[in-house]
Amino acid sequence: MGKYLGLPETFGRCKKDIFTGMVDKIRQRAHSWTTRFLSGAGKHVMLQSVLTALPTFSMTSFKIPISLCKRIQSILTRFWWDSSPDVHKIAWVAWNIMAQPKYLGGLGFKNFVDYNDSLLAKLGWRIMHNPDSLLTKVLKGKYFPDCSFLESSVKTGASHGWTSVMAGKAVLEKGLGYLVGNGENIKVWSDPWLSPSKPETPIGPPTLANQNLLVADLLHSQSNEWDLEKIRLHLPLYEEKIRLLIPSSRKQWDRQVWLPDPSGLYSAKSGYKKIAEEKLIVQQDQFDWKKMVWKLQVPPKIQHFLWRVLHNAIPVGSLLAIRGIQSALNCKRCGELESIQHLFSSCPFAVQFWSKVPLVTPTVDPASLIVFSDWYSAQVYRTALPPLGVVSSPLVPWLLWNLWTARNKLVFEGKAFHAEDIISKAVAEARVWEDAILGKKKEQKKGPQVTTEKGSHRSFTINDPPPPPPILRLCSRLLLFSVTEEAWKPTDK
Structure with a gap:
């Protein structure tokens, strides 16, 4: 402290x-x-x-x-x-x-x-919800003795600890709201109470008569239900929103909650997400990264490779030239300037490569697409024909990965591979991956396996008792071994 x-x-x-x-x-x-x-x-x-x-x-x-x-x-x-x-x-x-x-x-x-900032907001949350703690009492006595924590501010000469708490308070203000109970602690014009999903307050300015209006003044004193006449008198534009709120029939105390989380409790994860959402600029024609990269049934290393390719983050000739590197910029197979689009689609070797892969014909001609992300989107979910034996996982990411590794073998080791060899290697790796994934799913459905004395396997069921710990099994076997006359033979010294 x-x-x-x-x-x-x-x-x-x-x-x-x-x-x-x-x-x-x-x-x-x-x-x-x-x-x-x-x-x-x-x-x-x-x-x-x-x-x-x-x-x-x-x-x-x-x-x-x-x-x-x-x-x-x-x-x-x-x-x-x-x-x-x-x-x-x-x-x-x-x-x-x-x-x-x-x-x-x-x-x-x-x-x-x-x-x-999202981690520091947890300190402010504890100060708000633990008023009897020693830390809260000390900080209140020194920095906000005459006001609430949310009304406090950074004072001249404050310690670095209090400055840190204020940085977290700024995060809390982005998502704090009220759940209406009896309405006695909620100020109509300054507290966020109009929405249970985001902080929202009525837009003023208030009149001289209702500038200190509380939410309790909009409720019936007996039933604690909304008084429509008072709402139409003071807040006629917000009648529909207010009627969607259901105040407590038992007149419980108003609760201050963290609205971005369904539980109403603050967490560093939800706070960081709230900060990040305010900084995001979502474009209308955005590439679907989840569908095209992160949800693909391929190994994580290939997902990261696809992410780098789509971000122009692999060392091909055109991208190296932009960064001032002027050596080995041309394609090793055809001599033209090497780019991502050229390497994977327009190079004569790539055109021959894709023509030999037994895939379903795409709805859009990939050759007509100039931007690589558009070409990739048209190719990635092309289904492999039955002879290949690849059903559940897409084959195109494996083909792109093996095209890249074959290119690196040619550039750095001078090893050239035929298109048929690259296709065969990609199909073999895809089959192994698919078999491993399907086998894992089957094991999860069957349940954990246990080996019996004779070496046979069986699955656990709900009614089966749990197996004994390994140390107990070991002790029981040692005990059985010690009482066997043939096994127990003392040595003569």
Whole structure:
């Protein structure tokens, strides 16, 4: 609690040491992993589950400086794109794009400034709902003795802890609302009470007579139902919205809830989502990332590969030239300038490749599509013909992946593969993946398997007793072994 009371010199040095140590710990952890053998999906898991979680403890108590958030972001960016700490590679996609939700083309990484604010909002939520706690009493006595927490503000000379609490309060104000009980604590013109889904207050200005109007004044004193005459007198434009609200018949106290979450309770996840939604700019003709990438029945490494291709984040000649690299820009097969569209669709080798793949004819001619995302959308769900044996998973992502790996073999190792060989390899990998997925689903339907003494297998049922722990089975077998006369033979020394 002392960190909120303001200890200028001691706390300032302690805070600096905490922040510096946090950055060093994140950098040390990122450099300790060998990412060379991790796929994009593997890096994604490590970054989300470990590196992003390291500063969480400090962010729940302090408002981290923006410069420090950028340093953390830089470490994570280098971890994502580099294969080792000593080799820096091109960062093809900006962090603010990768920090967007997956359905908008990002990877769901955290924006650390917003993430910090969403965590600090939990402090404000506790202050609001735990007025008898020691921390709330101390903070109220020092910073808002004559008003409520939501009416408080940052004062001159306030400690860094209180400034952090105020940053979280700004997040709470974005989603706080009231559930009408007896209406005695809700101010009609200033409190958000008109909607149970989003904060909404009536638009004024109020008159001199009703400027201090409470919601309780719009309710019948006996039944606690809406008084339509008073509503039509003071708020005639909001009659329909008010009648949709159902106040408590038992005249319970008004409840202040977090509207973005159905439970009414604040969480850092819902707070971060609320902040992110306000910053999103959704385009009308947006690419359907969920359907075209993240919902495909393919391995996560191929999903991340498709994400990079659709973001122009693979090292082909035209994209390298934009970044000032002027070597090996032409296609190794035909000599033209290599681009993503050329590599996967318009190159003579690619045209021959797709003509030999037994797929159902697309409704739109892919050759007429100039933008690669449109070409991909027309191709990705083309069904494989029966002889291939690929039914549940789409084959096109496997073909694109193997075209890319064959191109890399040709560029870096000088190994050229025929179109038939690439198709055969893609079909074989798709079959193995499909068999593994179908087998896993069958095992989940059957239930867990148990091996009996004779080596046979059977499935558990609801009425079967749970198997004994391994240590008990081991002890019972040792006991059986010890009492067997043939097995027990003392040695002569």
